[in-house]
Amino acid sequence: MRWWGWGHDGVSFTHEDKPALGGFLRQRIDLDVSGVTSVPVAFEDLRITEPSLSPGLQAALEQALGGGPASTDPLDRLEHARGKSLRDLVRHRRGELGRLPDVVVRPGDEDQVAAVLRAALDADAVLIPFGGGTSISGSLEASEEEERTVISLDLSRLSGVLAVDAASRLARIQAGAFGPDLERQLNARGWTLGHFPDSFTHSTLGGWIATRSSGMQSDRYGDIGDLTRAVRVVTPAGLLVTRPVPSTSTGPSVREMVLGSEGRLGVITEATLHVRRVPEQRIILGYLFPTWADGLAAMQDIAASEAAVSVTRVSDASETAFSFATRKRPSILDRLKSKALTTYLRRRHGFDVEAMCLSFIGYEGSRRHVEAQRKLVGRIVGRHGGVCIGSSPGELYDQKKFDTPYIRDFLL
Template identity: 40%
Template sequence: MNDSSTLVTPAEQPMTWSGWGDPTLRPGLSPRAEAHLARWIGPLERHTPPVALEDVRTSPSRLDDTTRAALTAIVGQEGVRDDHRTRVEHAGGKSYPDLLRRRRGDAVAAPDAIVYPRSHDEVAAVLEQAVESGIAVVPFGGGTSVVGGVEPERGPFDSLIALDLSHMDRLVDIDEESLLATFEPGMRGPEAEAALRRRGYTLGHFPQSYVYASIGGYVATRSAGQASSGYGRIDEKVHAVRLATPAGELSFGRAPATAAGPDLRHAVVGSEGLLGVITEATLRVHHAPEQEVHEAWAAPSFAAGAEVLRELVQSDAAPDVCRLSDEDETRVFLQQTEGLKGSGFRGYLKLRGYGEGCLVILGWSGRSDGIALRRAAATRILREHGLLRLGAKPGEAWAHGRFSGPYLRDDLMDRGVFVETLETSTTWSRIPTLYTAVRDALTDTLTGLGTPPIVMCHISHVYESGCSLYFTWIARQDVGRELEQWQAAKQAAGDAIIGAGGTITHHHAVGTDHRRWMTDEVGSLGVAMLRSLKDTLDPTGILNPGKLLPDPDAG
């Protein structure tokens, strides 16, 4: 049984400006994993640590005294900050390009000031002032975006503020009879979960960014948690939402279901701060689980494992967590996980006729008696397909380290390694084509640049009609051309996704990184619909310039 207390402990340290999370918690590569990686991409010798904070370059703040005074009158003296550290911390999110720039000392695009509202009314007043003063506003939650979603892009404006919502961090209300909880947007995942657990409930939403991501960020980016097969994605949880926009207040969510026209809540969910600022979100919650169980199985191939997951979900037997790693990701996981002898374990799989083996992680959450029934139903299907039960140890190892992946990226970047992720989804019938297309695009592109990669993949979210594919790739950095290397890989993979019938993003959102494919995703008329919403709610265009929508000349 997994100790669920690890899911409800708030982060004790703020997010570091140069990487992920609390640097004192950084696990680093295991010796076995380092040796294994070196055999694939070469020795990990070059050390490229980030510069010192005082050496990070920023431009002088361009916020004029009149506007600064007006903002201070709204949020108070302590609510407007422009010190060096705070500006650097808000100079982007946690994408690979974001970190490359800051680690090298480049934060010249940092916001001119960071404003901390404490209420819906203060958010509305700040937006009104921003329109009057002609300054751009980037809503800022946990700062965990990996697709450029909080980049300080000014668009046509000379000045820009980050609107940091971390002071709006209350659990406003729980309607226990209706199983609904209302949150302010700046409440982080662990704080929200801890507040709910004290009352006997859970949100059940655990993305990899959970420790630092915020409730408002979940909703604004249409987030999907690791237990989405059981608890559902965030868009399935949104009952009501309150939005402050430059044009006024919006509030949606009168009833659990309605036929009163299109569901306008979903114009807000996934809007990425372009239409307004989420100031309250009412979400469906669940009774806190009595038990949590994780276990592992082995499939003989990625295709065979995918077929089993398809049958599980289409037979209504899918666990809350359904995760299948391909052969390469399985190999890396076993090398990195302490207590599992990677080479010996693979030898055992080969001896049993499972080749390299593909790791399947399954997790159940809920009442003990319910878990027993659900596990029995799933086990029957797994055994019918010939999967090999590996027991609890690999499953619990995954659960224990489920939020530590971004720390490993920091360690690899210190060693001159290019490491990046992307995710997509499509129908079950298209999964083999999409999987091959993206792997080939990344492998061919990076090999052509002289930096052959390891390309790994897993399925992490399943639906009756299809599933997600989450890719991770690792290669030597192309020294002196790191951003160009990233751009080439991203372009090739994005084009391959669109060509193979996938979505350009399943749960990371669009931000700056994916907006060039939005016309492919929704069509030129769909983009025009989004622009019309933007023009109605934010007619001067102050909110989060450069995100979600493609350049006007691009369609």
């Protein structure tokens, strides 16, 4: 991931292929996108301090890694210094780097994680587990005053789906698996975890558990706390293993203590998770509501109904206008269709185009189930003055839903 922003080099958001966006941003937030407002400090101009790492600890870490490298590479240290909150990005882009980790290690299995932790304890060093680095809570960053050696423990080599038990619908998955890779491995066996935070493409299972993450389909699948049945954690006191039982009535839950612990109790190496069969059909439909109040009331009625939808999302009028402003250069046919829709909404449904709100509702399951859900939701939407605008906007949303963090870099 880029040290100063989101995602991969070569992928970025631009206004150049979106004719309405420049005018929209000027009008709404007084931002002129024709001139560059700020650029990150060049990597070569950053003041990267020398790592504080004794030869003894370096040797102990390399031994723990089975002879593998303990990296003191400046870019590696920089990329592991912080998360991706707005505050993190602003400081990084200005060259205010804070306390960089001194060394980055990438253990290849649980034994190596335990050996690294032992080496850190013996040397009284600080150990910070690192998943995808998308944290927004500041937990990846050591204190500016920290004098002990800071080790960033990167879990990315622990990325496998180890086993799926079809009878109990439980999967054992290593903590460093990134969202897309994890889903790819499960989908290949016919299963899905169904956990899709906005940061899905660049975050890991261990990070989700350590931050008690929730995602865009958590209404249907549950958040990561609901999905996580058991954990394996390397702690300073030894290996902690909880059992994957569905529920217990035996006092405080150790699993619950690990959920959301932000790396403070130890390093999660593996978890057992509740998985579901990949649905037969999956569709996201777009809807328009006359006002925010109508859209919100419809979402509340859907939540209170028997409908089991996978996504419910409604934008306010500003976000709706932003979505329309980010459309790429439309063809003549697109322009005609869009004009026809606006006229239809105005004349037949009395919509004020400035106040209308865009919504996406997702359906998954067997064809019969999806059909029944669509009808049920359609009646609720209709009661609140909403209109279905079909599957094309939903398909576009589905393709682009993980790209929004790139917009932040563009606006910075």
